[in-house]
Amino acid sequence: MTMTGKALGGTGRWLDDRLHAAHGTRYLLRKIFPDHWSFLLGEIALYSFIILLLTGTFLTLWFQPSMTQIVYHGSYLPLRGVKMSEAYASTLKISFDVRGGLLMRQIHHWAADLFMAAIMAHMIRVFFTGAYRKPREMNWLIGIVLFTLGMFEGLFGYSLPDDLLSGAGLRITEGILQSFPIVGTYLAFFLFGGQFPGHVIIPRLYILHVLVIPGLILALITAHLFLMFHQKHTQMPGKGRTDTNVVGAPMYPYFMAKTGAFFLFVFAALALAGTFAQINPVWIYGPYNPVAMSAGSQPDFYMGMLEGALRVMPNWQTVIWGHTISWNVFLPALVPLGIIFTGAAFWPFIEQWVTGDRREHHVNDRPRNAPTRTAIGIAAITFYGVLWAEGANDILADHLDISLYSITWAARISMFVGPVIAYIVTKRICLGLQRKDQHLLEHGVETGIIRQLPSGEFIEETRPVDEEALAVLQSRPVHPELPPGESAESGVPAPGMRGALGKVRSRLYKVITESAPMEDGHGNGHGNGHAAIGDGHGNGHANGGQQPATVSAGDGSGDAAETEGSQPDPDADEPGH
Amino acid sequence: MTDGMKPGQPGEGGWQSGHDPADAAEPEGHGSPHRVIGTPPPAEARTMLAAQDTAPEHVRELPADPDDPVRAKKVERLVAAIFTLAFLAGCGFIASYVLFTGHTLVGVQHSNMALGGSLALVLLLLGIGTVIWVRHLMPAVELTEERHPLRSTEEERAEFKETFEEGAEASQFVKRPLLRRTLMLASLPLAAAPLVLLRDLGPLPHNDLDYTVWRKGLRLWVYGANRPISPAEFDTPGSVISIIPAGYQDDDDALAKAAVIIIKFRPGQLHFTKENHPVNDKVVENWTVDNIVAYSKICTHVGCPAALYEQTTHHILCPCHQSTFDATRGAKVIFGPAPRPLPQLPITVDAQGYLVAKGDFDQPVGPSFFERGSFPQ
Numbered sequence: 001m002t003m004t005g006k007a008l009g010g011t012g013r014w015l016d017d018r019l020h021a022a023h024g025t026r027y028l029l030r031k032i033f034p035d036h037w038s039f040l041l042g043e044i045a046l047y048s049f050i051i052l053l054l055t056g057t058f059l060t061l062w063f064q065p066s067m068t069q070i071v072y073h074g075s076y077l078p079l080r081g082v083k084m085s086e087a088y089a090s091t092l093k094i095s096f097d098v099r100g101g102l103l104m105r106q107i108h109h110w111a112a113d114l115f116m117a118a119i120m121a122h123m124i125r126v127f128f129t130g131a132y133r134k135p136r137e138m139n140w141l142i143g144i145v146l147f148t149l150g151m152f153e154g155l156f157g158y159s160l161p162d163d164l165l166s167g168a169g170l171r172i173t174e175g176i177l178q179s180f181p182i183v184g185t186y187l188a189f190f191l192f193g194g195q196f197p198g199h200v201i202i203p204r205l206y207i208l209h210v211l212v213i214p215g216l217i218l219a220l221i222t223a224h225l226f227l228m229f230h231q232k233h234t235q236m237p238g239k240g241r242t243d244t245n246v247v248g249a250p251m252y253p254y255f256m257a258k259t260g261a262f263f264l265f266v267f268a269a270l271a272l273a274g275t276f277a278q279i280n281p282v283w284i285y286g287p288y289n290p291v292a293m294s295a296g297s298q299p300d301f302y303m304g305m306l307e308g309a310l311r312v313m314p315n316w317q318t319v320i321w322g323h324t325i326s327w328n329v330f331l332p333a334l335v336p337l338g339i340i341f342t343g344a345a346f347w348p349f350i351e352q353w354v355t356g357d358r359r360e361h362h363v364n365d366r367p368r369n370a371p372t373r374t375a376i377g378i379a380a381i382t383f384y385g386v387l388w389a390e391g392a393n394d395i396l397a398d399h400l401d402i403s404l405y406s407i408t409w410a411a412r413i414s415m416f417v418g419p420v421i422a423y424i425v426t427k428r429i430c431l432g433l434q435r436k437d438q439h440l441l442e443h444g445v446e447t448g449i450i451r452q453l454p455s456g457e458f459i460e461e462t463r464p465v466d467e468e469a470l471a472v473l474q475s476r477p478v479h480p481e482l483p484p485g486e487s488a489e490s491g492v493p494a495p496g497m498r499g500a501l502g503k504v505r506s507r508l509y510k511v512i513t514e515s516a517p518m519e520d521g522h523g524n525g526h527g528n529g530h531a532a533i534g535d536g537h538g539n540g541h542a543n544g545g546q547q548p549a550t551v552s553a554g555d556g557s558g559d560a561a562e563t564e565g566s567q568p569d570p571d572a573d574e575p576g577h
Numbered sequence: 578m579t580d581g582m583k584p585g586q587p588g589e590g591g592w593q594s595g596h597d598p599a600d601a602a603e604p605e606g607h608g609s610p611h612r613v614i615g616t617p618p619p620a621e622a623r624t625m626l627a628a629q630d631t632a633p634e635h636v637r638e639l640p641a642d643p644d645d646p647v648r649a650k651k652v653e654r655l656v657a658a659i660f661t662l663a664f665l666a667g668c669g670f671i672a673s674y675v676l677f678t679g680h681t682l683v684g685v686q687h688s689n690m691a692l693g694g695s696l697a698l699v700l701l702l703l704g705i706g707t708v709i710w711v712r713h714l715m716p717a718v719e720l721t722e723e724r725h726p727l728r729s730t731e732e733e734r735a736e737f738k739e740t741f742e743e744g745a746e747a748s749q750f751v752k753r754p755l756l757r758r759t760l761m762l763a764s765l766p767l768a769a770a771p772l773v774l775l776r777d778l779g780p781l782p783h784n785d786l787d788y789t790v791w792r793k794g795l796r797l798w799v800y801g802a803n804r805p806i807s808p809a810e811f812d813t814p815g816s817v818i819s820i821i822p823a824g825y826q827d828d829d830d831a832l833a834k835a836a837v838i839i840i841k842f843r844p845g846q847l848h849f850t851k852e853n854h855p856v857n858d859k860v861v862e863n864w865t866v867d868n869i870v871a872y873s874k875i876c877t878h879v880g881c882p883a884a885l886y887e888q889t890t891h892h893i894l895c896p897c898h899q900s901t902f903d904a905t906r907g908a909k910v911i912f913g914p915a916p917r918p919l920p921q922l923p924i925t926v927d928a929q930g931y932l933v934a935k936g937d938f939d940q941p942v943g944p945s946f947f948e949r950g951s952f953p954q
Contacts, residue, residue: 030638032722069827075680083827096685099674103693135727168881171833172897175879175944185786185946190778195785196833196880232724240721247721250639254718257711264704268697275693290833291800291819291874293882295896310879310914311898317916319950326945328914329879362724394899404899405912 033255034235034248038125040262045118047266048111049221055108056210062098064090065160065206067199076283084162084287087202091161091282107274112154114270116302119147127344127377129364130477131234133357137348139227142220144345149217154300156209158280162202165280167288168297171196172310179329197290234364237475239468243362296395305384308391309336312411336387340380347376354508356480356496368437369476371430372512378426379419386415427514434516437473440465479513482506640716652713656706663702670695782948787941789822789835791922796823797839797871797932805931808867814843815888819874822934834942836874836882837922838893839932840904844868846891848906854939855921858909864923866932871922872908875943876900878915893919916945 016022066086072079074089075096094101123143126132132140155173159166174196177188193200232246241247249255273279285294299307309332316327351373352358367374389396390411397404444462452458465473482505483494493502643649673691678684729737745751796805800819803826811818820837847868850859860870872893876883881897886904892911893902900913908919920942923935940952 030720030722032720076682096679096681099677099679099688100692102679102685102689103696106689107693168897171881172879175881178944178946179879181947183947185782185948188946189780189782189785190775193779195830197829231727232722244724245721246724247719249718250720254711254715257707257715261704261707261711264700264707268700268704271693271697271700275690275697288829290829291821291836291882293884293896295885297881297896307898313914315878315900315910315914315916317945322950323947324945324950325947326916328916329944332914360726394896408899408912 029250029252031229031251031255032232032246032248033251034233034241034246036236038129039233041118041122041125043259043262044266045115045122046221046225047263048115048118048270049217050263051111051267051270052108052115053214053218055104055111056214058104059094059101059108060210062090062094062101063087063160063206065203067162067197067202079283079286082287085202087160087162088282088287091163095283103271103274106277106279107270109158109279110273110277111270112157113279113300113302114266116147116150116154116300119143119150120302123147123344124377124381127347128367128370128374129234129236130361130370130373131364132348133361134348134352135231135360136227136234139224139231140348141345142224142227144341146217146220146224148341149213149220151302153209153213153217154302156205156213158300159205160202160209161280161282162288163282164285164288164292164294165282165297167197167290168293169299169303170201171290176310176329176333179326179333181323181325181330184330197288232362234362237363237366237472239471241363241471243360246362296398298392298395301388304388304391306333306337306391308387308389308393308411309333311393312387312390312408312415314412336383340384343380350508351512354505354512356482359480363475365477366472366475368430368433369515371427371434372514374430375423375426379423382418382422383415386411386418390415431514431516434476438516438518441470441473476515476518482509638720639718643714643716649714652709656710656714659702659706659709663699663706666695666698666702670699782946786834786943786946786949787952788937789942790825790828790831791822791835791837791934791937793934793936794927795934796927797821797837797924797934798823798826800836805929807930808869808926808932809930811839811841811869811932814841814846814868816841817886819884820871833880834875837871838874838883838886839869839871839924840886840891842868842870842891842905846905855907855918858903858906858918860905860907861921861923864921864935866924866926869924869932870904871924871932872902872904872919873922873938873942874919876915877910877917877919877942878913878944880944883919 012022064086068086069083070086070089072082072084072089072092074080074092076092079092091105094105096102126140126143155169159170159173174188174192177191178184180187188196191201191204192198193204233248235241235246235248238247249258286292298304310329313328313332318325318327365373367377390408393404393407393411396402397407444464447461447463449461450458451461464470483497484492496502497506670692673688673695677688677691679688750757797820798804799806800821803821805823806818806820817838817840820839821832822835825831825835847860847862847865847870848858849862849865850856851862853861853863855861864870874882874884876895876897878895878898878900881895883893883895883900883902885894885896886892887894891904893904893908894900895913895915898914900915901911902908902915902919903911907921910916910918920938920940922938924932925935927933941949
């Protein structure tokens with residue numbers, strides 16, 4: 001045994017004598033982590049956050065969160081003799097007089113953008129693969145809160161240098177706060193310590209930015225990771241992967257080494273960006289001044305959707321009993337993002353209620369195998385995307401040489417029409433892909449070899465798909481059957497299916513479970529996974545199973561009639577619906 | 578055990594040898610307590626037991642070495658070379674710190690390139706080396722671990738319920754509602770305390786938003802130059818100047834509401850009203866001087882300075898959210914989310930011939946607020 005080996009062994013024994021650690025950690029060393037490129041998206045967010053903590057701590061060593069006005073005498077000649085706040089002057093000092101300061105500032109800013117972009121991408125991945133399903137709903141909710149906190153953290157962070165651009169951002173923040181009915185003016189006065197801009201907003205945002213919000217984010221990330229660890233990561237469908245196992249490489253040494261390397265790559269990418277891609281050159285913008293403003297002002301990209309919502313809104317305002325209701329400001333500030341976040345937060349529970357699916361899911365769905373979910377996701381992204389692009393309507397108008405007002409009108413229309421089209425198109429594409437899969441399963445892979453039979457007939461040879469691909473193709477979800485509704489043959493609807501709510505549920509069930517038909521029946525090749533995890537809840541389901549004519553079977557082929565034009569279903573004549 | 582480890586990872590081998598046996602010694606310790614006589618150091622005792630008992634039983638889950646030792650040797654050299662380069666790049670980073678000092682735009686640019694480039698190189702090389710190591714030196718494995726339903730068994734749940742209920746009973750919390758209620762009562766004011774403490778975050782708004790510092794006779798100063806201006810100096814039609822109230826150049830709170838633009842028009846371009854208040858998208862003639870009109874610069878949407886002016890169309894444009902105002906028609910809103918025209922500042926000239934305010938705006942400037950409603954819209 002080498003010297004280091006002995007030393008580490010000694011340390012290990014020393015610790016174990018005191019912690020009983022070997023007992024529990026052996027299991028952790030062998031903990032299995034499934035592998036897929038899309039699982040790295042969340043890691044990018046995590047590592048960006050670590051880099052934010054490192055670079056941010058560096059910046060606090062010189063930054064002065066103070067609005068006291070001073071005259072600049074530092075290295076940057078064009079601003080010498082100009083009056084500015086200490087916050088802005090210390091940002092110049094970090095950029096010009098602290099070695100590595102500009103690098104750390106730029107890495108910090110890029111890391112914030114990457115943090116938010118990675119959260120979005122990760123969230124999109126989790127949604128489209130159904131990884132938010134039971135038992136991971138809590139982690140989904142934590143993720144949404146983290147996204148929201150990230151937006152505030154970013155906004156407060158880029159407001160700190162007190163430059164002309166960030167000051168405009170604060171002015172807009174104040175204007176939005178003022179617009180809220182009843183409490184708005186008070187909120188604005190309390191946050192800014194009086195009228196805008198006042199003398200306290202920078203120190204207040206500073207403590208929120210460096211302590212309060214990062215503390216919350218850190219705590220929630222810890223909870224997020226703990227839950228992920230405890231519940232074990234989901235896996236993509238594949239050979240031998242079921243809802244009762246987890247297939248992959250052990251944490252030690254494989255996952256640790258790979259994820260360590262990945263941290264290095266994320267850091268390297270950010271270092272490259274911080275070196276070669278200039279971001280937020282505050283010395284060009286100049287110190288904040290309430291009288292000046294430059295054209296083409298843009299917030300960071302993750303605020304672009306809110307910016308677009310403000311720009312797209314008509315100028316509606318009403319005065320009731322001497323009070324002004326600023327629909328034109330507080331509606332766009334709250335509603336569009338509110339729809340997306342609230343919708344995302346409720347979606348797992350809506351889906352569970354409609355489908356009655358209370359099983360644990362550990363194998364992810366392929367997006368095509370949940371056509372309605374995927375279509376809703378793309379519709380939401382379209383809605384977000386239209387407003388996000390509208391947030392840069394002046395830049396678009398300038399670069400594309402289109403009228404600014406045409407772009408705004410296009411956004412006003414497409415924010416409603418776009419998601420509908422996106423929904424329909426996505427659903428069609430998913431169903432088409434499902435049919436392609438079904439074709440592959442039934443007929444195999446086309447080899448391109450044409451053979452002539454003795455009878456003179458030409459046929460194309462196919463070969464069956466290999467086992468790995470077969471497992472993926474067969475990973476279609478099997479939805480539990482809905483308990484009988486009012487149209488049940490017995491005439492007695494199950495408890496959860498009565499009344500208007502029951503009708504809504506059975507209708508939504510049809511939409512949410514819509515899939516291309518599987519001709520050789522469900523459950524083919526699903527044996528172990530789905531069938532094994534029966535849940536104990538099933539009073540309704542058990543009933544459904546016993547009924548001779550189940551609603552769900554009827555629904556399934558009813559949709560088939562709609563999409564495929566195959567034979568009409570015997571249950572399709574339900575006038576009750 | 579340790580001989581299975583590669584030379585590159587002696588440390589881990591050492592930890593495991595002291596670690597695995599401890600696990601195995603667990604049942605042994607319970608099963609035969611009499612074998613330990615006296616008080617030997619526990620760690621040593623476990624190691625001895627482990628050496629006897631577990632070594633033959635251990636079934637390897639991970640292969641010790643990759644399949645092709647010759648190739649492995651090559652990969653090892655490659656990774657070592659990459660790590661050496663990373664070391665050199667790291668030295669370059671430290672050297673850059675010493676060599677480049679910044680202070681000027683070009684100096685900072687060089688320093689940033691050298692520091693950032695070398696840092697990125699170190700990180701990139703380390704990452705690449707590690708990935709090659711993992712993919713080509715560590716033997717490939719895929720293991721399967723069982724998952725168990727997350728819900729506890731019925732017995733476990735029942736046990737938990739019992740334990741919890743026993744505790745609840747012993748605490749008397751359920752049995753004594755008087756205690757429970759007074760405890761909650763006592764915590765109510767405490768819960769409100771943080772909110773109460775935040776009251777002094779800011780003053781109450783009162784009517785602070787209704788007025789600006791403009792008053793009768795206060796001169797219009799050119800923003801930046803901080804000097805007064807006369808109509809004679811400002812006689813090019815189509816030109817526009819940012820204005821601040823005289824003497825308030827350092828008062829950001831005042832400027833955030835009182836900033837103004839003045840625009841010079843040709844005779845006949847402005848749509849005038851003879852009234853003494855703004856009506857029907859017209860300019861109050863009595864508040865202009867010599868076809869010079871003054872508007873608040875603070876956008877009525879969310880308060881950005883409406884800083885852009887298009888000479889040919891006479892449009893004032895706010896760069897933040899593109900609200901557009903027609904300067905010839907009392908700055909009425911032509912497009913965008915702003916709900917109201919930019920308020921017009923009444924101006925005239927003083928005895929020395931400089932532009933001065935005739936008074937404050939006739940309404941609050943800037944973004945709407947809930948209490949604003951009683952003023953002209």
